[in-house]
Structures are given as C-alpha cells and as structure tokens.
Amino acid sequence: MLTYHGEEADLPALIYTGAEAEIYLQEWFGEMAIRKQRIPKTYRVPLLDENIRHLRTSHEATMLREARKLGVAVPIVQHIDQESTSLIMDYINGRTLKDELRSVSKSERRSRCRTLGEMLAVMHTGGIVHGDVTLSNVISQDGKLFIIDFGLGNFSKESEAMGVDLLLLNRSIRSTHYKVHSELFRSFVEGYDCVFGHKSREIMEKMREVERRGRYFERG
Amino acid sequence: MYYLGIESTAHTFGASVVDDKGKIYSNVQDVYKSAAGSGIHPREAAEHHSEVAAGVLSGALRDAHVSAAQLDGVAIALGPGLGPCLRVGATVARSLASYLRIPLIPVNHAIGHIEIGILTTGATDPLVVLVSGGHTAIAAFSGGRWRIFGETEDITIGNLFDMFAREIDLPSPAGQQIEKLTQNASKFIPLPYVVKGNDVSYSGLLTASLAKLRSGERLEDVCYSMQEVSCSMLAEAVERSLAYTGKREVLLTGGVAANMSLKDKLEKVAAIHNAVCFTVTPPYTGDNGAQIAWTGALSLHNGIVTRIEDSHVRPRWRLEDVDIPWRRS
Numbered sequence: 001m002l003t004y005h006g007e008e009a010d011l012p013a014l015i016y017t018g019a020e021a022e023i024y025l026q027e028w029f030g031e032m033a034i035r036k037q038r039i040p041k042t043y044r045v046p047l048l049d050e051n052i053r054h055l056r057t058s059h060e061a062t063m064l065r066e067a068r069k070l071g072v073a074v075p076i077v078q079h080i081d082q083e084s085t086s087l088i089m090d091y092i093n094g095r096t097l098k099d100e101l102r103s104v105s106k107s108e109r110r111s112r113c114r115t116l117g118e119m120l121a122v123m124h125t126g127g128i129v130h131g132d133v134t135l136s137n138v139i140s141q142d143g144k145l146f147i148i149d150f151g152l153g154n155f156s157k158e159s160e161a162m163g164v165d166l167l168l169l170n171r172s173i174r175s176t177h178y179k180v181h182s183e184l185f186r187s188f189v190e191g192y193d194c195v196f197g198h199k200s201r202e203i204m205e206k207m208r209e210v211e212r213r214g215r216y217f218e219r220g
Numbered sequence: 221m222y223y224l225g226i227e228s229t230a231h232t233f234g235a236s237v238v239d240d241k242g243k244i245y246s247n248v249q250d251v252y253k254s255a256a257g258s259g260i261h262p263r264e265a266a267e268h269h270s271e272v273a274a275g276v277l278s279g280a281l282r283d284a285h286v287s288a289a290q291l292d293g294v295a296i297a298l299g300p301g302l303g304p305c306l307r308v309g310a311t312v313a314r315s316l317a318s319y320l321r322i323p324l325i326p327v328n329h330a331i332g333h334i335e336i337g338i339l340t341t342g343a344t345d346p347l348v349v350l351v352s353g354g355h356t357a358i359a360a361f362s363g364g365r366w367r368i369f370g371e372t373e374d375i376t377i378g379n380l381f382d383m384f385a386r387e388i389d390l391p392s393p394a395g396q397q398i399e400k401l402t403q404n405a406s407k408f409i410p411l412p413y414v415v416k417g418n419d420v421s422y423s424g425l426l427t428a429s430l431a432k433l434r435s436g437e438r439l440e441d442v443c444y445s446m447q448e449v450s451c452s453m454l455a456e457a458v459e460r461s462l463a464y465t466g467k468r469e470v471l472l473t474g475g476v477a478a479n480m481s482l483k484d485k486l487e488k489v490a491a492i493h494n495a496v497c498f499t500v501t502p503p504y505t506g507d508n509g510a511q512i513a514w515t516g517a518l519s520l521h522n523g524i525v526t527r528i529e530d531s532h533v534r535p536r537w538r539l540e541d542v543d544i545p546w547r548r549s
Contacts, residue, residue, distance in 0.1 A: 019463035041459075042492075043485040044452045045408050052413060131417060152417055 020056075020151060025091065028078055032091040036060075037084055053085035056151065061087055063128065063153035070126040072119050073146045092148070094141035098176055101135065101184070108143070109180070110187040115145055117191025120165060123147075124203070125196060129154055129161040134172035163206030166192070170207070221292045223520070224280065224316070225513025228309025229301025229329045230353060231260050233269040235276045236509030237284035237291075240517050242339050245284030247503060247510040248276050257389040259382065266304035273312050280509060288320060293525075295325040295516020297332060299534035300354060306533035314528050323525040325516040330355055330539035332511030333500075334366060337473035339514055341498035347467040349458055349486065350539075352474035352507075353378035356454065358418060358461045359539065361547055368540050369465070370418025370457045377450055378476050380422045384446065387430055388439065395479055398443045402481070405444030409437055413449050418461050420453045447481050455485040462493045472499040475506045518546045 012026035012035065024035040038053040040046075061077045064087075068074050075089035094100075097116070101109050116138060123130065130137075131152030139146045154161070169188065174181045193200045227234040227249070234249035252268040254260050281288060296313035299306060317324035333355075334348050348359045348366065356377045358370040375383070378395070385394030411428050414421040429446040433439060458470065470490045472483060477500045490497035504510060519525075522545040 019460050041452075041456070043455045043488040045448050047408050048410065048413065048448065048452060051410060154416075 028088055034089045034091050035086050037086040054082055057085045060150050063150035067123055067128055070122055072123050075148060092139045092141050092146050094139045096136045097138035097140050098135035100140045101177055113184045113187035114191035117188040118195045121192045121195035124162045127155055127157055129156045129165050133165045133169040159203050159206045162203045163210050166207040167210050222286050222290050223293045223295055223513050223517045224291050225295040225509045225516050226309045226313050227297050227507050227509045227512045228269050228305050229297050230305055231265055232507040233272050233276055234509035235280035236513040237280055237286050238513040238517055244510045246280045247508055248279040250276050253392055256391040257386055259386055262302040262304045266308050269305060269308040291322055293323045293325050293520045295327045295512050297329040297512045298326045299537035303535050310533050314531060318528055323520060324528060324531055325520050326526045327512045327515045328537055328539055328542045331542050332515045333473045335515045336504050336511035337471045337500045340504050343469050343471045343498045346469035346471035347462055347465055349472045350474045351377050351476035358458055360465050364543055366539055369461045373419050373421045374423040380426050380450055383426055384429055399479060401440050402444040402447050404440045407441050409441055409445040411445050411449045413453055415453050415456050418457050420457050425449055451482040451485050455489050459489045468495050470495055470497045478502060478505045522546050
C-alpha cells in the first residue's frame, strides 16, 4: 500500500486546485504519481476548450522535457493522456521551498537559494523561461530541488522574459520571507550570476525596469 | 456642489453635471460617425466636436437645471486619446474655468471608466476589466494606484471589432453589428487563441478572421468565432488574475462592456471563483461626460487641480501613472 505523509493513501486524491488544472495523487504502475488534469472551462465553446487543453497539455510536456535535457531537475513525464488532458508525472516526495526555508539553518537557506539561481540560469541560457517562478513552484526533496509547473513556460531568448522570471521570484520571496528577503535573493543572484556570467546584469536591469511598471503584484 | 465634466478623447463629445455625492444630473453627448468602411479620422472628429460643443454643453446645463454660475469646477479628460479631439475639449474647458473663475480639474479618461463603473454598480474593491477602443486592461488597486495586471500586447478588443468591421464595410458601432450577426451563426471556426500569462494578443486573430472570410467562410460564422475566441481569451486572463489577486469582485467597464457574450463569460469566471461580476450598463459603457465629471469631483476633493497654463493634453497618459488619493488599500 502506498503512503502519503506517513498515512495509507486513499487514491486518487485531489491535492490542489489551480486556475487551470487539478492536481491528483494517484498510483502509476505501483509508484506514487501526480496527475495534472486540465479542467474544462464553461466559458469556452467545447471545441475551442478541448483544443486549448490538448495543446497546453502537450506543450507543458515539451517544456518539461526540454528543461530536463538542459540538466534541470523537473518531474519526469510518465504519460500524456490526451483523453482527459492530463499529464502523469513523478511524484516528488518533498516540501515546497516556501515551507522548507522556514525550518532550515541559515547556511542551508542560502545554499538552496543559490542552487535555485544556478538552475534558473541554466534554463535561461538554454532558452527556456518558466513564466511563474515562485517558492511554491520549487519542491525540495531532502535538499534536492525540483522546479515544477511549466504551464506558462516558453522558449525565449528575450531578456525581458527572463527578467520577469527573476521579478516573480523576488516578489515571491518578499511576500513570504520578508525578514530574510534580501539575504535570500542575494544568494539566488550569486548562483544565477555564477552560471549566467556577465550578461546577468542586463537581466537584472530588465527586472528592475519591469518592476518600475508596477504590474506584477505581490501574491496575497 | 456641482461639477461639469467634458469628454472629448475620441469619437464622443460629451458633457455632464454631477454633484459631490455622485448624483448624475445630466449626461449629454454627440458622437462623430465615420463612414462605413473607414475608421475615425482625428481631424474630422475634432471638427465635429467643435461644431457640437456649444449645443452639448448647454444641453448638459439645461437637463441638470443648473446655471453656469452655479458650477464649482470643470473637469476635463486630458488623455489618453486622439490629440486633435483632446484639444477641442481642453480648449472649451479652459475657457469655461477661466471665465467662471472656477478650478480646472485634469482627469484621466481610463480612470473615468473605472470610477463611473464603481459609482453606478456599487462595486467596492474590484478587479477591473476595462474594455474599449483604446483599452483592454485588467487592473487592481494597490499602493495608491490602479496597477495594470494584464493587458493586450497589441491591439485592443475594441480595435479588433472595429478593424474587422471596417474591412467588410459594416457601419458603426461595429461591436453591435458583429454581435447581431453572431446570432445567425451555424458553426465555430477555430482561430488563433493567444493568452500569455495575464496578457492577450489580438492581432493574429484579426488577420486570421479576415483570411477565413476571404477563403469563403460565412460572415456570421466568422463573426461568431472571432467574438467567442476574443472574449474567451480575455475571460481566461481575468480568471488567472482573479485566482492570483483573490479579489471577490469583477467590474466590467468601457464600451465593449455592452457585449453580452463577454458579460456572460466573465460572470461564469466570477462564479468559479466565488466572486461577483458587476457590469456597467449603457449609457455609462461608452465614453461619456459623467465619467469625467464624477472623477473630477473625487479629484477636486483631494486637491487635484491644474493651472490653465499647465493643462496640456496627454494623448498617451497611462492609467497606472495616476495617483488616486481617494481610495485605500
């Protein structure tokens, strides 16, 4: 019997509902897996709605695969079920970075953020932007970080798109870890710079420019 | 306290009298109509405004039973909009303020759409969906300003309808004509659906819709599909913004708020997120003097006035650049 948080799991179990998809925990060939199911929207005509969900399901699988090719740790896609517009992915048994940062030591905290900076720089230099970088979209499995939720991901070499990634993360850190915000973001930037090299300054400048426009809110 | 508001940012010349409680005593307008198949010509629209200005102004005072001497301020939409049109309204407003020796109040037209929406629907802290010829924007109030949370990356939804209508010689107002045609549609034709996070992009949809028409698809089906796709895109962007901000209200305002399909979709989105959808109704959907007069009243109460020599028109005045001292959060 599979267990979830130390208890016998009653599967499949709905564990999260987002704007676009529902996240279930389920069994997949004897292993615990995640099913991300894009749900129909009543405000779209059925034909349009189905097309969009199909396209995005395969797009997300593509982004996950390409990120993985670059060497970034992401969930492995096990199955694409276009019937139910679902992706079946590895279940990463860990905590969100948002939760983990609250309970680890100062040096671990910094090291996690530095690692995240390196991971994001690998993606960016490889031409992939995530589009929704938050501490909730990073899972730590005993210190090993995985980036999840590539629904808004895209191929881009634009410094603006990369700057938006940094800004979203900066905002995310500030809204949930405001006391250690600058320390954490500095560690992140160290890791990012280290991989990205001199061009990272341009991305940081873009981040500040986008921030001045004031359109990306702090998440409540 | 009575305030006169003057609107002349695009095709509408409007004037309205309101008081400081938000009671609207009059709302008069005259709309420049371009010939079928052609868009708004800024100079011709400005000429139209010059011709109708006196009549609209006296109409607004007459309907309100208020004399010019009773006015406590003149509010003018200084932007955003078409330069030649803005200058007509600004000239009229400056002369009045100077002659009557009353304050001249600068108003941002887009803020006017938001404030008249809040006033007439009773919304309190909404996620604003501003849709018109000049705007397609999702905004929420934070830190003293309305912050743009999502918007079009190219043309507005009003542009989309207008430019499509112009290509096929439909008379204005384009949105209504297109909506009427959709009632006789028999099928949905897939068209480009582009949502990037909270943003939408409509230029590809316009090109593809026209191409479908040229390839022999029925006009009614193309209109229906274009309307479905454009409104669904916006609905999705609104849904993301709503999930993100956690607002309990949606306010649909601006000229395209009169579109029933968009209203229906946003109501569905709001229902999914346990929010209430408020929709502005005519005559306050399209550009009007009341939106300027009421925003002017709010502004003046917070000391916002302009000297005549500083009252330049601002064709590209963005709504997130306006400080809003009368709202808290």
